[in-house]
Amino acid sequence: MSVDVELRHLRAFASVAHHRSFSRAAEELLITQPALSRTIAQLEGNLSVRLLDRSSRHVELTDTGAEFLVHVERVLATLDQALAVVSHRVTLRLGFSWLLPDPWTQQTVSRFEERTGATVALTRSDDPLQALRQRTLDIAVVRGEVDAPRGARVLHLFDEPRVALCSEHSDLTRLAQLDWTDVRYWPLVVNTVSGTTGPWSWPADQRPKRIIETSNYDEWLETVAAGRGIGIVPEVARRRTQHPAVRFVPLTNAPPSPVSLVHVPDAQRTLIRRFLDAALETAAE
Incomplete structure (x- = not known):
């Protein structure tokens, strides 16, 4: 008898059997719950047997499912061992x-x-x-x-908190902090390729009136250091950026950066x- 069973079917079944939950298994496998349900249905259809008893509250293995799980776990363990042999080259x-x-x-x-x-x-x-x-x-x-x-x-x-950044000669250095809604009053330097903050970060009527565009982090940092405008960046930059010509200013009420x-x-x-x-x-x- 030829049975069309793929590795994804076995991993999906093992995860549901382990968690006794489609939702938790879907989270572990990083797929949607409907996709997981379809995968299990395909497996049961290909085998012509019911492996799981489902209800609105819980999932249980059938007798056949419990026996099948023993073999599935053995197959997956053997595969993981085989992968480990070559993993040091990966x-x-x-x-x-x-x-x-x-x-x-x-x-x-x-x-x-x-x-x-x-x-x-x-x-x-x-x-x-x-x-x-x-x-x-x-x-x-x-x-x-x-x-x-x-x-x-x-x-x-x-999520990471945000902080403001400015030139050492900027008037912003005189402030103890900058509120998110007040950023619009300052020229804003934006990294258009990989930056986390730009005009898109505010409603249309609250956006900074002047935008200076750069295309990478180094250009962005040097443009701020040159006093062309201020920048908004995740807080990690304050701990990791060493530049004598810039200063960091606390930013209040800013949405976090995912x-x-x-x-x-x-x-x-x-x-x-x-x-x-x-x-x-x-x-x-």
Whole structure:
């Protein structure tokens, strides 16, 4: 008898069986609950047997499902062992545009490499989403709103607070703080490629009247240092940026800046899933 069962079917079934929940399994697998339900239905249809008893409140294994799970777990464990043999030769390409979040990055990379034996290559790109489209990256760390490539998936990790930045000679240095609604009264320097703050960050009637555009973080920083305008940036820059000609000013009532991972499911799927697991664990700590 020829049965059309794929690895994704087995992983989906094992996850639902472990969590006794479609919603929690979908979160673990980073897919939607309807997609997970379809995958399980395909598996049961291909096998012509019911593996799970479903109700509105819980999910239970049938007797056949419980027996099948034993073999599925053995198959998945054997596969993971086989992958571990070659994992030390595998590299996951993690892209970013500027200043990776810390200590999240260091802890996540360390956790992932210890578990898999694979190596993470950190690759800076002015436009990591474009690099992802071109398949020169496997995962991209993206700040702010994400215009993800078609078919890509976005995993929100956490939010970062924002801070204002200005030249050492700016009148802004005389203020103890700057309110988000008062940014419009200052010329705003914007990184149009990978910046987290721009005119799009405010309603049309509250936007800064003068915008100075740059195309990467270094240009943005030097333009602010030259006194062309002020900048708004995640707080990580205050801890990590060493520039004698700029000053940081606390920013009040500013919306936080989201940090997300973006990936394309068809690229190194198993390795990416392991990295996402490590990323979420670190973010939750």
